[in-house]
Amino acid sequence: MTTKRTLTPPPTLPTGERLLTIAEAAEVFNTSERFPRRLVAERRIRFVKLGRFVRIPESAAREFIANGLVEPLTASDVWRAA
Numbered sequence: 117m118t119t120k121r122t123l124t125p126p127p128t129l130p131t132g133e134r135l136l137t138i139a140e141a142a143e144v145f146n147t148s149e150r151f152p153r154r155l156v157a158e159r160r161i162r163f164v165k166l167g168r169f170v171r172i173p174e175s176a177a178r179e180f181i182a183n184g185l186v187e188p189l190t191a192s193d194v195w196r197a198a
């Protein structure tokens with residue numbers, strides 16, 4: 117008895133998606149190059165491997181920033197929490 121394997125196509129990037137180098141991603145994050153390298157190593161951000169090169173989709177960098185956004189508390193939020 118054999119089982120059929122169905123291959124799912126790999127995820128694709130939207131057409132025209134810009135791929136950032138580590139240096140360009142560091143500029144977007146306004147950090148050193150070490151920070152995006154660590155994000156990639158810890159698999160905390162989506163990235164693309166092109167041979168030995170690593171590229172970060174611009175949308176992934178923007179998503180990472182948006183997910184880290186913390187809204188400020190208002191005075192009513194502070195007093196309600198106490």
